[in-house]
Amino acid sequence: MAAAVLDQLGALWIQNLRSRGKLALGLLSFHSVLPQSYIHTSAALDISRKWEKKNKIVYPPQLPGEPRRPAEIYHCRRQIKYSKDKMWYLAKLIRGMSIDQALAQLEFSDKKGAKIIKEVLLEAQDMAVRDHNVEFRSNLYIAESTSGRGQCLKRIRYHGRGYYGIMEKVYCHYFVKLVEGPPPPPEPPKTAVDHAKEYIQHLRSRTIVHTL
Numbered sequence: 001m002a003a004a005v006l007d008q009l010g011a012l013w014i015q016n017l018r019s020r021g022k023l024a025l026g027l028l029s030f031h032s033v034l035p036q037s038y039i040h041t042s043a044a045l046d047i048s049r050k051w052e053k054k055n056k057i058v059y060p061p062q063l064p065g066e067p068r069r070p071a072e073i074y075h076c077r078r079q080i081k082y083s084k085d086k087m088w089y090l091a092k093l094i095r096g097m098s099i100d101q102a103l104a105q106l107e108f109s110d111k112k113g114a115k116i117i118k119e120v121l122l123e124a125q126d127m128a129v130r131d132h133n134v135e136f137r138s139n140l141y142i143a144e145s146t147s148g149r150g151q152c153l154k155r156i157r158y159h160g161r162g163y164y165g166i167m168e169k170v171y172c173h174y175f176v177k178l179v180e181g182p183p184p185p186p187e188p189p190k191t192a193v194d195h196a197k198e199y200i201q202h203l204r205s206r207t208i209v210h211t212l
Helices: 002-030 052-056 084-093 099-107 112-131 192-204
Strands: 072-080 140-158 164-180
Touching (some): 072 112, 084 140, 099 140, 112 164
């Protein structure tokens, strides 16, 4: 009889320990510094979200006699159903051009992304006149033009005999920066001597670790 009572008490004691252990693990996991989700939540993916906020930058007043600061217009379009690599070639094509020249180049391109970039440029041109006090619509040039990776959706494509494949629906972002004024002259191409000088300077500026 006493042995049975002791067995019951031991079982209750073990069950109590297990419940306390589960509670402690739950509290540790709740207050843990490790992320509880596998979704990427760091600031590295939030850089592109600050692009439009650059339009709200307020600069200090200029001094008398100082040349007028040119207007800068930041505009973008997100989640475009297009490849970021295909969009990059079109973005690089118009980089450094005036707004009229860029629109003319995109007008005669048969790419799907060319129509999208043209719409974004026209929207940015309207923003420049309406919100940034730009007097002439044609007095703008493309200072920055680039693309970024958007959302990537993965779906299952079913095949015969129980096989399957993975479909990827890719999206991209397009970012453009317009600056008031004529476009700057193109930089002259670098010669072999220039590349050699840069390489030598890179070698001389290296840091030797574990030394004085």
